[in-house]
Amino acid sequence: MKSTLSRRSLGLGLALLLSGIAAPAMAETHIVKMYTFDAAVSDQADFFDPPLIQVAVGDTVKFEATQSGHNTASKKGMIPEGAESWNSPMDVDFEITFTADGTYGYICSPHYSVGMVGLVLVGDYKTNLDQARKVKHRGKAKKVFRALFKEVDAIE
């Protein structure tokens, strides 16, 4: 009886171990919410939450139209060479699967100048990090991107 139990728990342990090994290869979906205002989340009006995320190649980011009046669009010069740009309609949930390493800068089209911007870091994101950082911005986008790149520099 005792040996049966221990054999069973060994089997379970092995199954857990194997699923743990398989996990990194499985693509994940990450949520970024689009907000107009929610004091419980941020003092800022018009923002992505979270504005900076790090994902693996093959993962999907789902931009959720949590509140209305927003979209997501890649920012010219802020995605890796050869990567596909995007520009979602307003007020829809929008999914992007990232298949190439790199830093991806994006904006909300109507709220770019008030700083509704974000970064997705995919896999080996440093491949185009410097190019993405060099892009000039206007209004509050300048300040928000600068703060996000500072956060990126703090990774490791």
Ligand SMILES: [Cu+2]
């Ligand atoms: Cu917006």
